[in-house]
Amino acid sequence: MGIRFILMVNKQGQTRLAQYYEWLTLEERRALEGEIVRKCLARNEQQCSFVEHRNYKIVYRRYASLFFLVGVDNDENELAILEFIHLLVEAMDRHFGNVCELDIMFHLEKAHFMLEEMVMNGCIVETSKANILTPVQLLEKTS
Amino acid sequence: MAMHGMRGLSVFISDIRNCQNKEQERQRIDKELGNVRNRFKNEKGLSPYEKKKYVWKMLYIYMLGYDVDFGHMEAVSLISAPKYPEKQVGYIVTSCLLNENHDFLRLAINTVRNDIIGRNETFQCLALTMVGNIGGREFAESLAPDVQKLLLSSSCRPLVRKKAALCLLRLYRKNPDVVNVDGWADRMAQLLDERDLGVLTSSMSLLVALVSNNHEAYWSCLPKCVKTLERLARNQDIPQEYTYYGIPSPWLQVKTMRALQYFPTIEDPYTRRTLFEVLQRILMGTDVVKNVNKNNASHAVLFEALALVMHLDAEKEMMSQCVALLGKFIAVREPNIRYLGLENMTRMLMVTDAQEIIKRHQAQIITSLKDPDISIRRRALDLLYGMCDVTNAKDIVEELLQYLSSADFTMREELSLKAAILAEKFAPDLSWYVDVILQLIDKAGDFISDDIWFRVVQFVTNNDDLQPYAAAKVKEYLEKPAVHETMVKVSAYILGEYSHLLARRPGCSPKEIFGILHEKLPTVSTTTIPILLSAYAKILMHTQPPDQELQSQIWAIFNKYESCIDAEIQQRAVEYFALCQKGAALMDILAEMPKFPERKSSLIKRAEYSEADTAEQSAIKLRAQQQPSNALVVTDQPPANGATSPVPVGQLSLAMVPSMITTEDHTSTDPASSQQNGSLTKVDPQHPSADLLGDLLGPLAIEGPPGATVQSEHNAVSRLEGGPDAVDGSAIVPVEEQRNTVQPIGNIAERFHALCLKDSGVLYEDPYIQIGIKAEWRAHHGRLVLFLGNKNTAPLVSVQALMLPPAHLKMELSLVPDTIPPRAQVQCPLEVVNLRPSRDVAVLDFSYKFGTNMVNVKLRLPAVLNKFLQPIPVPAEEFFPQWRSLSGPPLKLQEVVRGVRPMPLPEMANLLNSFRLMICPGLDPNPNNLVASTTFYSESTHAMLCLIRIETDPADRTQLRMTLASGDPTLTFELKEFIKEQLISIPTAPPQSPAPAPAPAPPPAAQATPQIPPNDPAALLAGLLS
16 A cells, blocks of 8 residues: 555645545544644654654655645655655646745645646656656646 | 636635634635535536536535535546546546545446547546546456556557556455456566556556565566666666656665565575675665755665565675664664664564674663654664563663653553563563562553553462562552552552561561551542452451451441442452451451462563554564565464463463362352352352453453453353353344354353343453443433454454434434454443333444454343333332322233242342342231332333332242332333343353252241232232231
8 A cells, every 4th residue: 555645734734735545534534634733743853754653654744834744554665755755845846836835725736636646546656757747737738 | 728717716715715713714615615516506507617616626625624525426527528627627536535435436437448448548547547546346347457458558658557557456456356367477577677667666566566465476576676676776777857866766666675575585596696786785885965865765775675685584794784784873863764773673673683783782772762752762662672581671671660750651551561561571580570560550550551460469479489579569669658559459469468478577567567558548449449458358367366456447447338339349348247257267268369370461462462553563574474484583473372371481480380260160059169269259150250360350351362261251151051042031032143253252142131230341242342331320311331342453344333222212322433443442422311111122233344254243232121220218108108009900010920930039139139129128028028119210201110019939939929010001011021021031040059948838828929819919918018
């Protein structure tokens, strides 16, 4: 399975993007987001990027006001996920140019398109930024 | 224009953003939902653009945590839109909002298939992605061949094939048969020759899933993986787009090495050599660089290489390189690397011979136990726990104890449990073990589970040499100013049993010991008082020569608690008081507890289970379990049977093997032997257990797999009942079904009947789950709590609990979670309101899934008629007017009952009492008759008095006459039938061994009883009493 979910949450704890790769009910999502956001946001820069939660791990990274939280299985390679977050940010950066929270908020659909090119069913599907961005660009051309 | 111009969406999002508080947000969202709902209702007027906009709004609202229970159809319908922008939205939103079991999804199968086999590759990608994310079994059955074709097609472009690979992975998980085609393994191997790294990345994930289930079929892929890894590590033919900070796709490298870890060994010498060269390069060639991203990426590869080296159990030299690297990592400043260093070192413990090298880093690891980051502290704790053995146990346990006082609350329980286990497993001597446990209780009493102190009691009981030491130690702790209640419990137990061994020491006379203990009594809760009372009884017994003053002091205490509201305390007080009068006989009954049967520590069992929950379940360990042929040695294989195996490591082997008192002794009719265990209360045949601790563990404690105790319980039951399947003869058809393959532990009917008489206990148990129940009843209301305890290391899924209440009960069961996590207990409150009198029984339809077992049981719930009774004493001057005023049917009913299970009158009185029918002695002068009264509560009747009279015939105990009266005809009838059911069949009555001495010659009146004309009982009773 690998990746269970990807969340983007701002420092007030508001969800800006949520993509789950296993089915959770709305209540379960709410509870989960509440718990892990509380746990991760309370941590400081000197602490490591991994938080153990229930029977999985959160690998997280902070960019300005936005936290990227990725839930993974316990045996997942943590650093690979940590850099995968960065790859996602770089891809969004290339598209939006200096991406910020508002870009993701107001262009939720594009953020979803990019994510969809990168992760499928919890597995990494593409790591080339050019390939990741092709469909988004295609969409802008056609519309 | 359309994409940029979804103005309505932007406006909505900024509105939400501008909301000052949650309430405003909710209002704005409700308004929007209303708007969207309206628009969808008049769907004909919607343009594709508008539809798209509204569907995005729905997704946005859903993401914010609001339920969106409509519009799913609209999202799905967009899938069949002809244009890309709409179709794309349809696919993406559908895969976010729906799950694989959603009906609408099935409707879309055809459209999806058309997109997959069509010519438009962007459509193919969209469809493959959605199926890859949420496709279910039906998709697997209808789409797998098409998806395979795409993956293997040479004319298909990589952008489609990479998605086809992961789509196939999903379909394979839904139905493993999809790759069960001849030659699939060869095609998989060919796929790994792929040059395109996108396709290769996806294919590698597919391979990992396949080999993790069946590595043997995919041997031919092994050299290909090594080749791929070599290509990446040497940066041969890697496009710039796939290098990340100069490192050729770190993700593909990691994935490839992961796939290699699923093959047990590498036999081909050439492949093996190539792989080791590559790994050596990675181990030696990874330097720390300034750029964070590059550093992380290269270390991601390095850590995976370490895992692979450990898996391959490489040459010693390479292993020591690995340990050296890890030793370096755990000392660096960078917290991520420190964390991973500790985590991987814990994995390394499973490698042969690594332990000795790891021990050199003990000091550094102990430092990490004080790290400011809890993630790191947890890793350090796990590692210390794993590396502990006889040589370093003292140091490590003392570090843990020291750390305990400053540790975070969230860690204390785990910490103290681990310290207790290590102390037990590796104690160099037993007195040290006792010291550690007492320190634990002293420092972290709140976090010490009962198991821990039970265990120390077991050791002390079983080791004669330890007893005076332990007694002296606990006395010291008790003299401290503030003592934790758990300390009082363990001290009371040990001092009760063994303080007489100290009698000659100063300050240890029975009187002084009693004084120290008794000082604590006002501070403890009702669960501790019984232990104190037992200790007093034992101290008193050991006082030789008898001390009159002490005796009267203790007797006064027993006296005082004889009327205690807590049944356990009351019973002990009454019984001890009675026993104390018996003089010499006391010695036999209160004799020292016998040795406990040697058994595996429940603590260690617990730890083995909880290990699976924690993060340390490494890939290595998992794999080692999956592949028995693996060269790795798993060090902590649990013994086959926890109940009879010796303590695993053996350092604490018990001094003597005790003579186990079997349950058969308990139930035998000889009172002396049934009391041999120093049993404190009378033996309850429903709960025979091998020893006292079994009892203390309580019915709700989740125990490990059933051991000897459960077995003997079963025996006892069958012995008593003449067969485990015997069912009661009541009118209710037993609803338990036996079609499940999972067998319940214990007799379900037994458990139900026991719970009809008490308010807490186990309702159902099987190897996977234990359902406990706890109830409180007040008038016509009941509050039950169901305790669903998962006994396993894997979650129980698809948990469903459906209430099937009879018409007279209103029941409300709170939400039962779908999944019960490993070793967890879930509490589900259940509210009950009794509307009117009825004997019907509520049924709980309970099901869950464990592995492939679907278990479904229908359990009767003990929300039975007697629970709504409140015993009430009625004095004669009220009883008779009432009795007379309720004259004849339907308010007063009488019946001659035959086929009654014969029992002496006091036993019948007890039975009625246990059903909350209060016996009113003295109202009926005939000693063969019983008169009882109670109040029944329901919504329709309110509180209603019920009067009962039972006339028995001492010459024929199989028949009696029963008269019931109340102000409600249904109540009278139902209660009469209820009592009848109880008298005819009592499931757990002990066998009536030699017939009880017959009552003295019955007076003439009694003889006449059965012949009393049934038409005028009131007059008769009045006559008898006059």
